[in-house]
Amino acid sequence: MxxxxxxxxxxxxxxxxxxxxxxxxxxxxxxxxxxxxxxxxxxxxxxxxxxxxxxxxxxxxxxxSSQHPLMKEINNWEQLSVEKIREMAEKARRDLNRLLTDHKESITKKLEEISCQLKTTKEADDYSEKDLSEWLQMLEKLKKQLLTPSNVILRTVSDEIWLQPIVVMATSLNSRDKFDKASNNIRILENGFVAEDNGTYSHGEVRGFKTYSTGTYKINSKIEEMTSNNWMFWGII
Ligand SMILES: [Zn+2]
Ligand SMILES: [Zn+2]
The missing domain is CATH 1.20.5 (Single alpha-helices involved in coiled-coils or other helix-helix interfaces)
Structure with missing residues (x-):
């Protein structure tokens, strides 16, 4: 059928x-x-x-994204930094003002002395050609000092950390690492996710594949089998 x-x-x-x-x-x-x-x-x-x-x-x-807590932190940092800059500029302006005022006052004082001398000698009609040229020289010198105050300079201080820069970095909390370099008595299996010590030597060493510098990382691992009287060390070198 x-x-x-x-x-x-x-x-x-x-x-x-x-x-x-x-x-x-x-x-x-x-x-x-x-x-x-x-x-x-x-x-x-x-x-x-x-x-x-x-x-x-x-x-x-x-x-x-404007509501992100880090955005708030960046805004705060900006505000504080701007305040710091403003305060520093304000202080520099005050200092310069004070120095320029002092400078002007000292020139005024010197000029007053010359005025006094001029007045008395003119009244007494008692002055020589040498006096005249000396006064002219002194006046010229004061004029120069008034126009170009040589005792004030501006300098940026580079070794002082009063303004700290910020950077935004990405950190991975779940980084999938695997085993990489190992000593001879250790076998790396399952694409690097298992490391097996064959027990022929007193100790073995195995390293991770990735390298880390800064940040927070979470690496999951499990000890499946361990003979007694042994110890294990996990660390960063
Ligand atoms: Zn179909
Ligand atoms: Zn049908």
Whole structure:
């Protein structure tokens, strides 16, 4: 006896006008192949919806980034730094003002002395050509001092850390590390995720693949088997 395997619709078990879906390998009748196609287009809508939702969440996150606690910290740092700069500029202005005032006062004082001498000698009509040229020289000197105060300079102090720069760094809390270099008595298995000591030597050493400098990292590990009277050390070198 021979049995003929009849291809039937997956849904209604009818054999009329069957179609095979090349993708899901299911068989459908004329009616249900239409439904199957409808299902697919519904699924497509579902995918589009998921996509749109994710896009929306992403754009919302962009707008709330200003609310991030670190953003607040950066703003605070900016405010404090600007205040520090303002205070320092204010102090520098005050210092310069004081120095310029002192300078002006000392010139005024010297000029007053000359005024006094000029007045008395003029009144007494008692002065020589030498006196005249000396006064002229002194006045010229004072004028120069008034225009270019040579005793004031501005200097930037580079060795003083009063303004601390900040940088934003990404840190990974779940870094997947694996075993890399090992001593001869240790076998590294399963793509670096298992290290096995064959027990032929008193101690073995195995290192991680990644290198770390700064940041916080979480490395998961598990001790599956350990013989008694042994110890293990985990550390950073
Ligand atoms: Zn299909
Ligand atoms: Zn059917």
């Amino acid at each position: 021979t049995t003929v395997l009849q291809r039937l619709c997956d849904i209604c078990n009818k054999a009329t006008g069957v179609y095979d879906c090349q993708e899901c390998q299911r068989t459908f009748c004329r009616k249900h192949v239409v439904e199957h196609n409808l299902e697919l287009s519904k699924e497509m809508d579902n995918v589009v919806n998921h996509h749109d939702l994710l896009r929306q969440q992403l754009s919302e996150q962009e707008t709330v």
